[in-house]
Amino acid sequence: MEAYLVAMAIITAIYVLLALGLNLQYGLTGLTNFGHVGFFCIGAYTAALMGQIGIPWPISFLAGAALAALAAWPLGLVSLKLRDDYFAIVSLGFSEIVRIVVTSEQWLTKGVQGITGIPKLLGFLGTGLTQSLAVLALLIAVNVLAGLANRRIVRSPFGRMIEAIRDNEEAVKALGKDPAGFKIQVLMLGAALAGVAGGFYAHYIGYIVPEQFIPLITFYVWMAIIIGGVGRISGAFAGTLILMIFLEGSRFLRGVIPFVSEVEMASIRLGIIGLALVLFTLYRPQGLMGDYTKR
Amino acid sequence: MTAYAELMIGGLMSGLVVGLAALAITLVFGIARFANAATGDTMTAGAYVALSVSGATGSVIVGGLVGALAGAAIGVVVYFLIFRKLAGRSSVANLLASIGVAFIIRAIVGVIFEHQQQVFQLPLVRPWRILDIRVQPSDLNLAIVAVLTLATVFLILYATPVGRRMRAVADDPGLARISGISPTRVMIALWALAGSVSAVAGVMYGIKTVVTPEMGWDMLLPAFAAAILGGIGHPVGAICAGILLGTIQEMATPFVGFTYKLAISFVVLLIVLLVRPSGLFGRNEGAR
Amino acid sequence: MILTIEGLTKVYGALRVVDDVSFTVPSGDIVGVIGPNGAGKSTLFSLVTGFLDAAKGQVNLDRKPIGSLSPVERARSGMVRTFQVPREFSHLTVWQNLMAATPKQSGESLTNLFFRPGRIREEEDMNSQKVDAMLDFLRLSHVAHTPAGRLSGGQKKLVELGRALMTGARLILLDEPFAGVNPVLIEEIAERIRELNAQGIGFLIIEHDLGALTRLVSTLHVMDRGRLIASGVPAEVLANKQVREAYLGGTS
Secondary structure (H helix, E strand, O other), X not given: OHHHHHHHHHHXXXXXXXXXXXXXXXHHOOOOOOOHHHHHHXXXXXXXXXXXXXXXXXXXXXXXXXHHHHHHHHHHHHHHHOOHHHHHHHHXXXXXXXXXXXXXXXXXXXXXXXXXXXXXXXXXHXXXXXHHHHHHHHHHXXXXXXXXXXXXXXXXXXXXXXXXXXXXXXXXXXXXXXXXXXXXXXXXXXXXXXXXXXXXXXXXXXXXXXXXXOHHHXXXXXXXXXXXXXXXXXXXXXXXXXHHHHHHHHHHHHHHOOOOOHHHHHHHHHHHHHHHHHHHHHHOOOOOOOOOOOO | OHHHHHHHHHHHHHHHHHXXXXXXXXXXXXXXXXXXXXXXXXXXXXXXXXXXXXXXXXXXXXXXXXXXXXXXXXXXXXXXXXXXOOOOOOHHHHHHHHHHHHHHHHHHHHHHHOOOOEOOXXXXXXXXXXOOEEEOHHHHHHHHHHHHHHHHHHHHHHHOHHHHHHHHHHHOHHHHHHOOOOHXXXXXXXXXXXHHHHHHHHHHXXXXXXXXXXXXXXXXXXXXXXXXXXXXXXXXXXXXXXXXXXXXXXXXXXXXOOOOHHHXXXXXXXXXXXXXXXXXXXXXXXXX | OOEEEEEEEXXXXXXXXXXXXXXXXXXXXXEEEEOOOOOOHHHHHHHHHOOOOOOEEEEEEOOEEOOOOOHHHHHHOOEEEOOOOOOOOOOOEHHHHHHHHOOOOHHHOHHHHXXXXXXXXXXXXXXXXXXXXXXXXXXXXXXXXXXXXXXOHHHHHHHHHHHHHHOOOOEEEEEOOOOOOOHHHHHHHHHHHHHHHHOOOEEEEXXXXXXXXXXXXXXXXXXXXXXXXEEEOHHHHHHOHHHHHHHOOOOO
């Protein structure tokens, strides 16, 4: 039971990183990134491949973050030219392309078989509860750091400007400020956070396959920040926690309800996430926790 | 050479599927003003309904018709429950909700029909050989179905009062409101039409390949690309762009591999949006 | 700062929304453009500030052509516009709206944020004093910490004016500053414009309503269906027969 709770806490903490990144992009700047899982995937594969050849995890995680940010750069340039909804489609397509690439380039990624035997994070502590707790502690430290960095950004002139861009981009231009640089930096920063999340994921789970990086993950994260309140840093934490309790709760539920197979349960989970997306858009676009934005 | 000709026929068939899906997207985009990401999963639902009905009745034609009706029903229900209430909200809010709808449809399909891939039970027919090129009789039948579907859609759009109103709303939503066109009736017709066209595309795709819960979602990117390449709100453009894109994808498969053919759609989508956002046949609608 | 417009033209399909418009805004002057709805006034602003591309014609700032500059660059060179429908940053407070408009902030760079927090704090303190003074001048101090989205229409126009002033603009283009504003506030805004003008800031003002504008401007231009149909001192222009027919619909 303890092992299970720790495992769940670790996954939650990984998703918090994803949510913090998306919150920066959509919540604060208004960038409709529907391809967040693509950055997660790039970070995971980079860290996994580098880990396999013995490169220490801090370096491989940073490399994953850097590559994810680098991939976000051209996407940021594209975002400057496109309407919100077109950028949403393009970024969704981008994440699918990332998945196609890791599926196809078998010489590097082993294709659909995926990468196995990724060195365990803090493996010198063994494989028991101690190791898991250490990983969790490390993740919490990273979460706190990322949260504080986010807060510093939000409370700075930079944060003020990205919120101004979200509220009215034309007015920002009319004041002689160029939104372009801000948007690209924010997209890259959010991607880097997702890249770090990917590194933790790969090195905690120990194996990765392309199927783990489907668009559904992106919308899990969207759901988390909508539940938590779009644009709120604390919401990224709270929303992710609520989402994870739901996702994991549905696993427990399967033990209680008879005649429901795991495949059916996966469908039901998908349906409930879909329903939540619809209901929140209809009735609570500002999220459960607060009335921060009205979009 | 014959291999290319056969590839070309395969490409045309897949192009018709992409074109029909793009038609459904462009109709909704042009009139309800958002990119409907549930189009793909409506295809899937149509294919599954058609599959079970044709299994029960032994007739693929009856199955296809019921599938199309199911698609229309899904469209209308989704409109009444969700998109009617989101009219006037941002296109991103609508798009997000349509992704929710896509997940819900796929979940229902998954629970009812399970996840194993299924195939339409069709009688095996020896392919014709024309100039040494193999032609499947079923392809010809599917092409006829596609042409009939298109004829029906264009007849509705251009020769019926409700179709004319639809095009009027697409051209200018404000003007249409002033002139007393009931938006609800136009919208019901739109969603029924878009839903059934999606379902037909799904049935065709299911007959050509296999039926799985993910089949429609995977068609979404090519369909979006075709709708944008054809110019949003431009039905003829969507069809032509779909056929073009489908053919290019199949023809390119021997060179880029099976998995990368989807990437072609993405590249086309990106280039069109950046270079000519109004598409090949489009009007003044910009990408920003 | 002198603004010169020469033969500016914008065409949508067969419609000439702005048709061969030329005039000058002398340095430190207040110039008005009036005309019925749909005369092309707001389009003219967008052409001048670079938000739309002109089909023909030239825009010069201090005798230098600026036609190739982006809206951002034109604003940086000291000519800032407001919008007909106020574009306040609705989730930011009034104070934050004005702070955001301050040019050249080192806190807008992410690296400075984490490596030079001291310098940013100093700058913020300095800018904050300027903003407080500006809010005081605009009589907005009592709503300084209210989200701008909750203000009245007239207050939002003042926030836009305040933002434009914070950029250090020498020429401000106001798009219907009095529309939908209550009469008391109209006098208030007009008074502020006069005071600013006394400090040397030039204004180009579009207005649909005549009242306050005619008492404010030295020169009045009248637009109708994309064309300038009259120019001159307000009293003369308003006496013009053509203007009365086009603009006042021949009512008196």
